[in-house]
Amino acid sequence: MAHATHSNAALTPRARLRLARLVVDDGWSVARAAERYDVSWRTANKWAARYRDEGPAGMHDRSSAPHRQPNRTPAPVVRKIVHLRWKQRLGPVEIADRLAMASSTVHAVLTRCRINRLTHIDRATGEPIRRYEHPAPGDLIHVDVKKLGRVPDGGGWRYVGRQQGDRNRSATVERTGTPRSTWRDPVIGTCYLHTVIDDHSRVAYVEARDDETKQTATAVLRNAVAWFAARGVTVKRVISDNGACYKSHLWQDTCVELGITAKKTRPYRPQTNGKIERFHRTLAEGWAFKKFYNSESARLAALPGWVHEYNHHRPHSAIGKAAPITRLNNLAGHHS
Numbered sequence: 001m002a003h004a005t006h007s008n009a010a011l012t013p014r015a016r017l018r019l020a021r022l023v024v025d026d027g028w029s030v031a032r033a034a035e036r037y038d039v040s041w042r043t044a045n046k047w048a049a050r051y052r053d054e055g056p057a058g059m060h061d062r063s064s065a066p067h068r069q070p071n072r073t074p075a076p077v078v079r080k081i082v083h084l085r086w087k088q089r090l091g092p093v094e095i096a097d098r099l100a101m102a103s104s105t106v107h108a109v110l111t112r113c114r115i116n117r118l119t120h121i122d123r124a125t126g127e128p129i130r131r132y133e134h135p136a137p138g139d140l141i142h143v144d145v146k147k148l149g150r151v152p153d154g155g156g157w158r159y160v161g162r163q164q165g166d167r168n169r170s171a172t173v174e175r176t177g178t179p180r181s182t183w184r185d186p187v188i189g190t191c192y193l194h195t196v197i198d199d200h201s202r203v204a205y206v207e208a209r210d211d212e213t214k215q216t217a218t219a220v221l222r223n224a225v226a227w228f229a230a231r232g233v234t235v236k237r238v239i240s241d242n243g244a245c246y247k248s249h250l251w252q253d254t255c256v257e258l259g260i261t262a263k264k265t266r267p268y269r270p271q272t273n274g275k276i277e278r279f280h281r282t283l284a285e286g287w288a289f290k291k292f293y294n295s296e297s298a299r300l301a302a303l304p305g306w307v308h309e310y311n312h313h314r315p316h317s318a319i320g321k322a323a324p325i326t327r328l329n330n331l332a333g334h335h336s
Contacts, residue, residue: 009061011043014059015037017056019036019037019047019048020059023051030044030045073108080099081095081099082113092106137198137203138233138235138236140200141199141228141237142273143194145192145243146192146195152296153172153295154171159292169188188296191300192211193283194206195279201327202275203325207223212243214245216245217245221251225260235260236261238263239264240264242265247264287303287306311323311325
């Protein structure tokens with residue numbers, strides 16, 4: 001079994017063995033051997049003594065953990081800490097207050113049990129997040145709609161400020177002829193991004209539309225299925241939330257026509273469709289609000305380039321930091 005060398009070690013196991021043999025086998029003095037390998041007398045003497053007692057096997061690092069820990073937190077207390085963490089998602093201070101112990105001790109226990117962070121716990125239920133990935137491209141695609149307010153001519157408030165942003169919005173409404181409400185800010189419309197994510201590869205397909213009707217949703221599905229088919233992927237199942245367009249008879253009939261099994265997420269459980277929810281966040285941060293756009297058309301013009309970058313060049317942490325498109329390697333029999 002190979003042993004790792006401490007990152008700050010002055011000598012590798014092989015150099016330690018050479019030093020020890022100079023002292024034990026060749027009769028060098030410890031001081032001379034220490035000078036030869038540019039280490040302290042204490043270090044040279046330690047490895048020479050290890051070599052005498054254990055031979056070459058003693059040249060590897062040992063764990064610094066004590067053999068006995070009489071003050072370690074008792075197992076029943078550890079179970080109570082873990083229970084409060086899992087079921088109530090309490091932090092170290094709150095758990096320590098309930099159990100009348102130091103918060104630093106609770107934090108140490110949580111760290112040792114690898115639950116010091118809640119990123120892998122469903123905050124709604126307290127249950128561990130169950131991650132899944134279908135084995136082949138096309139086994140399941142996720143669909144959803146991301147709504148974004150359109151960018152007014154001259155730029156939105158995020159980059160030009162509230163005052164100028166309101167003026168830009170008003171001017172855009174007057175130019176486009178969009179009705180102005182009498183009791184709220186003028187509205188310039190919503191961009192509906194129909195997004196599709198392949199569960200296995202994380203390859204994304206996006207269309208910007210003017211609505212989220214059942215006709216639009218089914219048209220996007222047909223386009224996405226054709227787009228994936230052109231890349232050697234046959235879509236078998238699709239999962240969506242319980243939006244009106246996805247509950248329609250037209251959606252069901254279209255899925256049947258395309259030979260796709262339609263599935264729905266659990267009500268009020270967006271985590272079931274978590275891959276596409278996470279993609280929406282990446283889409284917003286990486287494209288929609290990443291830089292200044294002086295109009296909605298300018299932002300939409302940048303969308304295809306960003307999607308291409310996401311699919312072909314951006315490393316995805318969930319698939320080993322590879323680009324999603326690299327997982328569409330549908331060679332004959334590769335995923336069978």
